[in-house]
Amino acid sequence: MTDSPSASSLIIGGAASSPRAPLPTLPPLALYIHIPWCVRKCPYCDFNSHTASPVLPEEEYVDALLADLDQDLHAVYGREISSIFFGGGTPSLFSAEALGRLLKGVEQRIPFAHDIEITLEANPGTFEQEKFVAYRKLGINRLSIGIQSFQQQKLEALGRIHNGDEAVRAAGMARQAGFDNFNLDLMHGLPDQSLEDALSDLRQAIELKPTHISWYQLTLEPNTVFWNQPPVLPEDDTLWDIQEAGQALLAEHGYAQYEVSAYAQPGRPARHNLNYWSFGDFIGIGAGAHGKLSHPDGRIVRTWKTRLPKDYLNPAKSFQAGEKALTNDEMPFEFLMNALRLTAGVESHLYPERTGLSLDTLVEGRREAEQSGLMQVEPSRLAATERGQLFLNDLLQQFLT
Structure with a gap:
């Protein structure tokens, strides 16, 4: 682990980099809170989730989350939070009382923006009307409901605990x-x-009139049941047909694609995720949570927390498992890995504002990407072409050293 170098001799994509400048303004700040327990681990899931015991250690975990946050406060003094995201696991396993105490404790430590977006992940098998009314009263103003499919055979194959009728009822x-x-x-x-x-799944989802749909392809990830015991997945031609027809159906019903797998009604993109993709800052608290924080002097530091819940709750162990200051030669890839997921990309000036580096550090990689038809020839924006969106890994290779 090293501090960010400022020597002008570094080479990035073949072009000499300028020294990292102090950031003119710090980016928006978000908070990610990880709740690591699920009713049951799904066979495709590679997230840091663990099967819940009959009684969750809510009180102890909330105490640990607030203590974890206390250790990060020195790096965000004077800033406010623009969004909060409860991810998991299944955060909706926690009671409203526990989440209320946590939110109150967070707000006592860091001011909330007046229009803060607070999202809670929930699964249909955990929906209880009274509990979700209480969540809304706490100030949680957005839900992300893990449907995955409405078809019983597909839900069973995915190891989900709900059925299609429960999924429909959850939205209502x-x-x-x-x-x-x-x-x-x-x-x-x-x-x-x-x-x-x-398409049947998509039509059912659209009929429920959500403001946002995350529609993404199942991939087989290491350290999952599906990786070790692969199911039979559709052929590539079928996957391509699904992608094209699904995108057309979503567009027809007013869901604009603004990211690789995110579709929203006008004015309803996920603000928390937009902050990630535009290289904003976020504190990560909870077992296995990751964070990224910018400092006025130009340092940008990524952090990650202790992964196993039993270790996270152990007072003899540190919450933070590690940290890394991004170096100049890592910055182009780190920035573009996020920004190029957005279908419209980002305005070019965001790169120097968020990294402290000149646009000159992108020149060679950008030229090669444009010549390959992977990046738009648009000086005022950094954006992938439609082909670049499909081959994003190939595009990002142009910015690796």
């Missing part, structure tokens, strides 16, 4: 509880899935 209960802003998570490319199966 969310609206009745006062949530006028909610996301539905859907997967495609599921075991033995046909084009019509995938």
Whole structure:
């Protein structure tokens, strides 16, 4: 682990880099809170999630989260939080009382923006009307509901604990509880899935009128059951047909694609995720949570927390498992890995504002990407072409040293 170098002799994509400048302004600040427990671990899931015991250690975990946050406060003094995201695991396993105490403790430590977005991930099998009304009263104003599919055979293959009817009811209960802003998570490319199966799931989701749909392809990840025991997935031609037809269907119903797998009604993109993709800052608290914080002197530091819940709750162990200051030669890839996921990319001036580096450090990689048809020839923006969106890994290779 080293501090960020400032020597002008570093080479980035073939071009000499300028010294890292102090950041003119710090980016927006978000907070990610990880709740690591689930009713059951899904066979495709590579997130830091663990099967819950009959009684969750809510009180101890909230205490640990606030103590964890206390240790990060020195790096964000004087700033306010623009969004909070409760991820997991299944955060909706926690009671409203526990989440209320946590939110109150966070706000006592860091001011909330007046229009803060607070999102809670929830699964249909954990929906209780009274509990979600209480969540809304706490100030949680956005839900992300993990549907994945409405079809029983597909849900069983994915190891989900809910059925299709419960998924439909969950969306209705969310609206009745006062949530006028909610996301539905859907997967495609599921075991033995046909084009019509995938479009049927999308049509059902659209009928529920969420403000946002996350629609992404199932991938087999290491350290999962599916990686060791792979299911039969659709052929590449079928996957391509699903992608094209699904995007057309979503657009037809007013869901604009603004990121690789994110579609939103006008004015309803996920602000928390937009902050990630535009290289904003975020504190990460909870077992296995990651953070990224910028400092006025130009340092940008990534952090990660102790992964196992039992270790995170152990007072003899540190919350923080590690940290790394990004070096100048890592910065182009780190920035573009996020920004180029956005279908419109970002305005070019955001790169020097968020990294402290000159746009000159992108010149050679950008030229090669443009000549390959992977990046738009647009001086005022950094954006992938449609082909670049499809081959994002190839595009990002142009900015690796």
